[in-house]
Amino acid sequence: xxxxxxxxxxxxxxxxxxxxxxxxxLRRLAEATRQLFDQAGAGPKTVLSAWADxxxxxxxxxxxxxxxxxxxxxxxxxxxxxxxxxxxxxxxxLGNDPDDLAxxxxxxxxxxxxxxxxxxxxxxxxxxxxxxxxxxxxxGPKLAAAATRAVTQAGGRQRRGERGERPDRPDRPERGExxxxxxxxxxxxAANAAEAAEEAEREERTEAMQxxxxxxxxxxxxxxxxxxxxxxxxxxxALDRIRLVLLSARSAEGxxxxxxxxxxxxxLSDFDAKFGPSDAQREVTAxxxxxxxxxxxxxxxxxxxLTLLELDAKERRVDPRRAVKLVRSLQRANAxxxxxxxxxxxxxxxxxxGPWAELKAMLFEAxxxxxxxxxxxxxxxxxxxxxAQAARTLFERLLKNLRRSLPSPFPATTLDxxxxxxxxxxxxxxxxxxxxxxxxxxxxxxxxxKALGFARYKLTVARELKARDFVWKKALQLADEAKDEDALFxxxxxxxxxxxxxxxxxxxxxxxxxxxxxxxxxxxxxxRGLTSERGPIAAEAQxxxxxxxxxxxxxxxxxxxxxxxxxxxxxxxxxxxxxKVVFTAPAYVLTEIIDRPAPDxxxxxxxxxxxxxxxxxxxxxPTDMQKGDELKAPVRGQDAAPERDKDNLRIYWIADARxxxxxxxTEALAGRLExxxxxxxxxxxxxxxxxISWDAKKKLLVARLLDAxxxxxxVRPTIEPEQLTDGMEAAHVGGRGKRFTGVVERSGPSQxxxxxxxxxxxxxxxxxxxxxxxxxxxxxxxxxxDTTGDESEAVVAPSSEVA
Amino acid sequence: MTPTRxxxxxxxxxxGAAGLLTPGRIxxxxxxxxxxxxxxxxxxxxxxxxxxxxxxxxxxxxxxxxPRFLPTEEGGTPALFVLRRPDxxxxxxxxxxxxxxxxxxxxxxxxxxxxLADVLGIGQEELGFxxxxxxxxxxxxxxxxxxxxxxxxxxxxxxRFKLENLxxxx
Numbered sequence: 001x002x003x004x005x006x007x008x009x010x011x012x013x014x015x016x017x018x019x020x021x022x023x024x025x026l027r028r029l030a031e032a033t034r035q036l037f038d039q040a041g042a043g044p045k046t047v048l049s050a051w052a053d054x055x056x057x058x059x060x061x062x063x064x065x066x067x068x069x070x071x072x073x074x075x076x077x078x079x080x081x082x083x084x085x086x087x088x089x090x091x092x093x094l095g096n097d098p099d100d101l102a103x104x105x106x107x108x109x110x111x112x113x114x115x116x117x118x119x120x121x122x123x124x125x126x127x128x129x130x131x132x133x134x135x136x137x138x139x140g141p142k143l144a145a146a147a148t149r150a151v152t153q154a155g156g157r158q159r160r161g162e163r164g165e166r167p168d169r170p171d172r173p174e175r176g177e178x179x180x181x182x183x184x185x186x187x188x189x190a191a192n193a194a195e196a197a198e199e200a201e202r203e204e205r206t207e208a209m210q211x212x213x214x215x216x217x218x219x220x221x222x223x224x225x226x227x228x229x230x231x232x233x234x235x236x237x238a239l240d241r242i243r244l245v246l247l248s249a250r251s252a253e254g255x256x257x258x259x260x261x262x263x264x265x266x267x268l269s270d271f272d273a274k275f276g277p278s279d280a281q282r283e284v285t286a287x288x289x290x291x292x293x294x295x296x297x298x299x300x301x302x303x304x305x306l307t308l309l310e311l312d313a314k315e316r317r318v319d320p321r322r323a324v325k326l327v328r329s330l331q332r333a334n335a336x337x338x339x340x341x342x343x344x345x346x347x348x349x350x351x352x353x354g355p356w357a358e359l360k361a362m363l364f365e366a367x368x369x370x371x372x373x374x375x376x377x378x379x380x381x382x383x384x385x386x387x388a389q390a391a392r393t394l395f396e397r398l399l400k401n402l403r404r405s406l407p408s409p410f411p412a413t414t415l416d417x418x419x420x421x422x423x424x425x426x427x428x429x430x431x432x433x434x435x436x437x438x439x440x441x442x443x444x445x446x447x448x449x450k451a452l453g454f455a456r457y458k459l460t461v462a463r464e465l466k467a468r469d470f471v472w473k474k475a476l477q478l479a480d481e482a483k484d485e486d487a488l489f490x491x492x493x494x495x496x497x498x499x500x501x502x503x504x505x506x507x508x509x510x511x512x513x514x515x516x517x518x519x520x521x522x523x524x525x526x527x528r529g530l531t532s533e534r535g536p537i538a539a540e541a542q543x544x545x546x547x548x549x550x551x552x553x554x555x556x557x558x559x560x561x562x563x564x565x566x567x568x569x570x571x572x573x574x575x576x577x578x579x580k581v582v583f584t585a586p587a588y589v590l591t592e593i594i595d596r597p598a599p600d601x602x603x604x605x606x607x608x609x610x611x612x613x614x615x616x617x618x619x620x621x622p623t624d625m626q627k628g629d630e631l632k633a634p635v636r637g638q639d640a641a642p643e644r645d646k647d648n649l650r651i652y653w654i655a656d657a658r659x660x661x662x663x664x665x666t667e668a669l670a671g672r673l674e675x676x677x678x679x680x681x682x683x684x685x686x687x688x689x690x691x692i693s694w695d696a697k698k699k700l701l702v703a704r705l706l707d708a709x710x711x712x713x714x715v716r717p718t719i720e721p722e723q724l725t726d727g728m729e730a731a732h733v734g735g736r737g738k739r740f741t742g743v744v745e746r747s748g749p750s751q752x753x754x755x756x757x758x759x760x761x762x763x764x765x766x767x768x769x770x771x772x773x774x775x776x777x778x779x780x781x782x783x784x785x786d787t788t789g790d791e792s793e794a795v796v797a798p799s800s801e802v803a
Numbered sequence: 804m805t806p807t808r809x810x811x812x813x814x815x816x817x818x819g820a821a822g823l824l825t826p827g828r829i830x831x832x833x834x835x836x837x838x839x840x841x842x843x844x845x846x847x848x849x850x851x852x853x854x855x856x857x858x859x860x861x862x863x864x865x866x867x868x869x870p871r872f873l874p875t876e877e878g879g880t881p882a883l884f885v886l887r888r889p890d891x892x893x894x895x896x897x898x899x900x901x902x903x904x905x906x907x908x909x910x911x912x913x914x915x916x917x918x919l920a921d922v923l924g925i926g927q928e929e930l931g932f933x934x935x936x937x938x939x940x941x942x943x944x945x946x947x948x949x950x951x952x953x954x955x956x957x958x959x960x961x962x963r964f965k966l967e968n969l970x971x972x973x
Binding site for chain 1 (some may be wrong): 870
């Protein structure tokens with residue numbers, strides 16, 4: 001990382017530091033560091049720049065080192081920004097001077113401070129560097145504590161849905177929960193898809209981070225153990241050791257988990273005996289209770305939690321965050337009965353709602369005091385309209401009433417707040433009846449617009465509900481009813497992107513677009529797949545499709561798109577396009593411009609250009625070309641005649657035949673056909689397998705020459721009816737599986753003819769081991785082998801015709 | 804015209820930089836390190852060896868937090884001045900040490916951390932802010948680490964250095 005970037009980061013840090021005694025001190029240090037960077041300049045590393053880097057590490061560590069176990073320090077935010085800006089330089093500095101552990105300390109504290117907001121895998125690189133530094137003999141307990149905090153932070157990361165809101169940060173609006181402000185509305189399907197991808201990526205990163213932390217936790221534990229031997233009476237080191245054991249329990253299962261938890265209990269008991277209680281020790285004990293909630297006996301858990309709360313209460317230092325953690329653990333272990341709740345209530349007292357609201361709610365719930373719970377949550381929601389916890393509880397109460405066909409348990413103003421703040425995760429388990437009931441309640445209270453808003457911004461955004469078609473149907477129905485065109489477009493477009501989208505969403509979108517006369521392409525796309533079905537939906541889809549086709553604006557819009565695309569490609573200019581042969585016929589060659597894909601509605605992936613025989617240079621004929629050949633030529637476009645070209649809007653030709661240039665020399669092309677003659681037995685004088693049919697339109701016989709592999713020769717030899725064996729009628733000569741043999745030779749450049757009479761070949765046996773049939777013109781099918789006059793040479797009929 | 808009011812500060816140059824403390828150099832260090840133009844600086848009066856008293860215009864002095872380090876250089880050699888008020892508080896929990904070079908070459912942060920951790924019994928990560936002056940280093944360490952007698956002579960990377968407690972010295 002460049003020194004100037006580090007200098008800028010330090011300057012910004014100094015500028016953003018809050019005022020106050022400590023802030024001023026840090027600012028002075030930051031300014032001195034900036035001056036050191038100025039002096040060190042951009043030259044090679046010197047002792048001066050090494051001290052500048054060291055001071056950079058000290059600055060980061062000083063800013064971030066004021067965090068406590070559960071409270072962010074006053075400089076954490078600005079320190080985290082500095083850390084993220086200079087972490088690469090700190091890594092480099094540590095690499096250059098591994099004894100300068102101030103940089104390692106800064107990295108460890110930086111990881112711990114930023115992991116709560118970021119799932120950045122690069123940070124695991126920093127943890128690795130920290131664990132290496134911890135292995136150095138001069139590492140002290142401060143680095144051990146920071147490294148422990150970093151790995152426990154990374155390893156203890158919770159996935160989405162498990163994460164609680166940080167108490168010191170105001171609730172951020174959940175994705176998709178943006179109220180009714182139009183500027184903040186989600187941008188439909190694209191936003192949802194992006195959200196899902198982002199979420200999946202976040203989950204993946206969290207998992208990778210947890211794995212990295214679990215791997216590195218061993219190294220940190222070794223370092224802590226080593227230090228512990230050197231400093232056996234260091235209380236922080238002893239607690240770090242317990243924290244690491246708890247981290248290993250978190251990632252283990254079964255016996256290993258139980259062993260780790262037992263060890264943590266034993267270590268905590270030793271700690272108590274040796275050092276006595278402390279705030280940090282109680283925090284660790286609370287984490288132990290939380291982890292044991294999964295499998296420990298309820299009575300034991302309740303006893304541990306109550307002991308902890310009693311100690312806190314005795315010292316009048318009950319921390320609401322820790323109390324919530326304990327009570328939630330009891331709840332999870334089904335250990336929160338009314339008696340325990342009453343005891344806890346007595347211990348924590350009746351504090352202000354604010355930080356105590358969640359705890360009080362849990363206790364009221366355990367005590368069965370519904371009225372108090374409702375009042376508490378109503379108050380909390382009124383005070384903070386974004387309080388998700390309160391909204392969740394109230395929404396559950398609302399559902400309970402609605403399921404019993406009772407009215408809402410709270411007034412309309414609260415109902416409105418609940419509808420706005422209820423988190424999406426609480427909506428996941430709603431049944432069709434619940435959805436119907438909630439929307440009905442909202443509609444009764446506020447009218448159809450509010451119900452539509454709830455359906456649009458909540459129900460159709462909730463991950464689990466997005467997969468249910470009844471939600472989309474209901475939302476579309478409300479949008480229709482409210483005559484809200486924007487909502488209808490938004491809901492229908494998002495619904496179409498879901499696999500479970502009901503066909504009504506496609507119909508609604510198409511209907512609305514056709515009525516508006518806009519985006520008929522989109523309407524056409526929306527109807528795709530519906531017309532092939534049966535029933536009333538398919539019938540309406542067909543009607544709508546017919547209306548789209550009949551609309552002149554539809555053809556005009558597509559034509560305009562094609563012409564714009566031609567302009568982009570340079571069709572109609574002197575530009576020589578690279579054309580790739582995709583198909584050859586005796587009279588023409590079909591090619592593609594492969595520069596860029598054609599618009600979606602074009603029949604093919606790339607624009608197709610017709611090259612007539614006369615467009616090819618010199619003596620080259622279309623039959624000399626083969627699939628994959630390339631040529632260069634200017635191309636022109638022309639409007640297609642609707643009566644002849646059906647759905648085609650434009651057709652493309654070579655603009656100037658004189659400018660056509662082939663990638664291969666003409667000699668190589670001419671020689672190509674000759675080299676193939678031998679493989680097909682042309683000019684050898686021996687009979688070769690032929691497939692002969694009657695072209696009723698042109699009134700002439702068509703012969704196709706096949707090789708041993710069933711591949712057809714690119715030029716068809718001419719044959720006259722007189723050359724057929726006596727008794728055969730030209731009009732009835734063809735037939736499935738019928739093969740002839742005859743002699744073929746070249747009659748001119750790229751021209752061939754059948755010489756003499758052709759003979760009907762004996763049909764191939766139906767199966768590989770079947771006995772040959774008696775020579776009747778039985779239908780052996782295209783997959784059966786045919787035999788030629790030479791019994792040893794089997795011929796397989798081609799599965800599809802080449803030309 | 805209202806007369807300019809001044810506040811008096813002390814400028815300190817440690818170690819071998821004591822002789823560098825001339826008015827011109829002080830003005831240069833104040834301009835580069837604190838952004839003070841010379842017109843906002845009043846009289847400069849020499850104090851005891853390695854210190855000087857500087858008057859700074861009151862409206863600028865109000866914006867100056869102290870103690871303020873003014874790392875500078877003189878003829879390519881690093882030098883360090885410290886601008887302080889007579890009543891500046893000492894940082895809680897930290898002590899400032901001077902590491903004086905006997906042969907001129909100063910250690911890097913890793914070397915200093917290794918040696919000081921060994922002498923003071925602290926973790927290497929606890930070596931705090933460090934600034935290089937002319938022939939000396941000024942480093943911050945945890946106050947609780949100063950249990951042994953100072954000044955002392957220590958060896959860093961095969962070279963000998965004198966260690967002094969800056970607070971005791973002043």
